[in-house]
Amino acid sequence: MNKYLKWGLILLFVIVNVTIFIVVAGMRSPEVAGIRRSPEVAGMRRSPEVAGMRRSPEVAGMRSPEVAGIRRSPEVAGMRPPEVAGMRRSPEVAGMRPPEVAGMRPPEVAGMRPPEVAGMRSPEVAGMRSPEVAGMRRSPEVAGMRGSPEVAGMRPPEVAGIRLPEVAGMRSPKMHRAILAPQPARNLCPYRTSTQNITPLNNTKHLLVSAYLDNRVKDWDLRIIGIFRRDSILPLHCFFCCRSYFSNHSTLASIEQHTDNFGFPFVTTDVMCQIPVGCDATHVTLSIHPDSMEAHQQMFLPIGNQESSGTEERRPQFNFTVCISNLFGDYNNVLQFTQALEMYRLLGVDRVVVYKTSCGPDLDRLLHSYSQEGLVEIVPWPIDKHLQPSRGWLYTEHGGDLHYFGQLTTLNECIYRYMDRSRYVLLNDIDEIIVPYNQRSLMPLMNELQQQHPKAGVFLIENHIFPKHHFEPSAKFHMPQWEGVPGVNILEHIYREEPNRRIVWHPYKMIVQPRMVEQTSVHSVLKNFGNTFKVPPDVCRIVHVRVALQRRLTKEQLHIDSRLWDFHDKLIPNVDKALRRIGMIS
Known part of the structure; x- marks a missing residue:
């Protein structure tokens, strides 16, 4: 009889507290619970009336002045009565798991989650953190209960494994941050860099070898060394990577075949380029079209002799x-x-x-x-x-x-x-x-x-x-x-x-x-x-x-x-x- 009386008292305590939560808390009623995704409200997230409601005491986890202040009031702050505070370690309680409770998981209780409870996340409770409940977290009556002998080892069937439906969902209403629109990827350059010493120039019969800064010739900034077929020379345009971005502005190249070819179809060729104003050029490519889209398909050459761009004369290595x-x-x-x-x-x-x-x-x-x-x-x-x-x-x-x-x-x-x-x-x-x-x-x-x-x-x-x-x-x-x-x-x-x-x-x-x-x-x-x-x-x-x-x-x-x-x-x-x-x- 005493055993069943204890179980009854504990169950009654849980029911009373949950009832307080339901009655007092900022409940999510069915009407409120459903409103989150209703078509009328779906777009309302940023309306002035709603945007301002985030901090109103009635909506945002309802922390009214009476409750907000209670957490730090001298009467409550740190209040753990001696008879409760000391109970955690009292010899009578410290190890107390009565034999009849210690291993007890009676067959009629084991695994018991009544149908009306299992899965129950009632709309009235979900998300509920009322002011009275929010402040109750540290109340002496509750704070001290954690170690009481009646509760210490006891997990009644209704509580065992309990994520009670009324309590499990007790969280403050979720506040949604603004999600920034995804930013387009930066136009990084070069798109493709040649790692070879001989690089074919697409849509031509020519080969590119290397590129170097060279300001020794008037009006030109850069020299590309290549091997060109002598009977297939067409105008070319220079495109640049300017440190990290692609310059859409192309410059017309000057093509100069070396005079010594000894009669062979292919000849060493210099291609001279002007670098656009403001471009800190790191890579270059050539294209037969001034359209930058075609240049994107070409391999870019890294530009050597970057030290040559400065006026300070350096001692050679x-x-x-x-x-x-x-x-x-x-x-x-x-x-x-x-x-x-x-x-x-x-x-x-x-x-x-x-x-x-x-x-x-x-x-x-x-x-x-x-x-x-x-x-x-x-x-x-x-x-x-x-x-x-x-x-x-x-x-x-x-x-x-x-x-x-x-x-x-x-x-x-x-x-x-x-x-x-x-x-x-x-x-x-x-x-x-x-x-x-x-x-x-x-x-x-x-x-x-x-x-x-x-x-x-x-x-x-x-x-x-x-x-x-x-x-x-x-x-x-x-x-x-x-x-x-x-x-x-x-x-x-x-x-x-x-x-x-x-x-x-x-x-x-x-x-x-x-x-x-x-x-x-x-x-x-x-x-x-x-x-x-x-x-x-x-x-x-x-x-x-x-x-x-x-x-x-x-x-x-x-x-x-x-x-x-x-x-x-x-x-x-x-x-x-x-x-x-x-x-x-x-």
Whole structure:
């Protein structure tokens, strides 16, 4: 009997409190509950009459002055009577779960959620937080009840698992924030950036290579280096990305083919662009139409030499950079190229740039080894994926689309690539070494030449052939450890041809100040801003070990030139170290 009396008292307590909530609270009656989505009200959310109602005591969770103040009134704030406050930890209550209650979930109660209660979220209760209830949260009668012995462990069937329908939904009416309309995505630029060194220009037969700021030519701001088909030149328009946005304003380009094409259908071409006023250009593309929609379909090129746009003159990162144009086929002359690289290092060269289409496997390993240590930059040059490049220099003899795998294009590209980064650029082939004969390195040579010829920006160095079939008889520098390494040992070839000066044309290679060159060919520049000086061969010459040019000359008719032997004490151990690094010698 006592057990059922306890259950009855608890149930009566819950019913009384819920009844108070229903009677007093800001009820959501059926008429109110439904009004939320009624068509008449759906659009009313922002009307002045409703917008202002959000804070009215009758609507917004009804916190009337009498109730709002009650939370902090001295009579209520913190009020927990001693007989209640102390009850939480009283020994009589602390552990009290009477045996008859502890495990009790009688069969008739277990899981009991009467149908009229289960799922019941009556409209009168949903969302209800009346002022009297809001203030009741901390009332002494309720606050202290949490630990009362009658309640502590007891979960009567009606309360067990209780989310009583009348209480479960007791929340203040939901206030809806304004939802901002979605903003259109910003017109970011570039849309597509080329990461390749050769980029086809859509809707044309042309190829784009790179773009660089260049304000040295009046009325123009930027130069795009490309490979254009000579019989398909059409007007082009320049489009820019201005730091982060696309400039709808295009500028008409100036297209200039280089004069050296050697009869091939494709030629190195410069496209000059004006940058629109106010545009901080970072990327550029070309289009045959002035319409910007067509330009969106093109690949954008990043613009190099951004430092050139400033007026402050910067000190170059390097003093000397060697540009070696076009490595192709299965060329695998490892020994000679290793010797050339180590000679350049001894002469003061900071960087060697190699444009590589393909090469032999051993040379490929060597290149990557030097690339990892920073001496060599490998520029991938997949010209054979776009054209049928020629292995020769003259179209009528060798055919193909383009001279020597694009040699002229890569030489020009290398000049602009290092225009702001290197004080001097050397333009020569992979088996050629520009060697000073009166100084131990290139810097004192160039200091002397610049002092004598301050307006010169191009220095022509005469090419001298050392036939590789003539060997030095003593075999002084025949190194046994190099016998298994593919390639030529240049230290064994000291017999030099004297150039035939009776012919009008004689090959030179060059040392240039890159900012004083606009266009170059293989043996001379096409356009430059300063003077050109031919360096006497007794001051500096090219050591070029290769097949004889004048094959009728005997060894006795050749000149002995052992200049490279002056570097043997450092050259040989450095070559050994490089070959050992790639496993070519033990």
